[in-house]
Amino acid sequence: MMSKEHTEVKTVEQRLERLHRETKEHFGEVRFVGVKLHDKIGWVAKIQFDEFESLVAEGEDAVDAVKNLRKRVKKIISRYNMV
DSSP: OOGGOOOOOOOHHHHHHHHHHHHHHHHHHOOOEEEEEEETEEEEEEEOOOSEEEEEEEEHHHHHHHHHHHHHHHHHHHHHHHH
């Protein structure tokens, strides 16, 4: 068991790559996965599937936004797997 001092901290890029991989495995084609700082609402993470469909999540910082988006994707996948 690792202590908190030795846990590996993932970068935003690593988190986005993992999210892209997981999303692509379940949904198929993914056009865009990214995060940006929006002037009015703060950090926003987004997955763009095609011209019209996308998933978006907000967060306190870039990592938080990506984590929130991953939680949304995981919920969708688990609901899909329940059916």
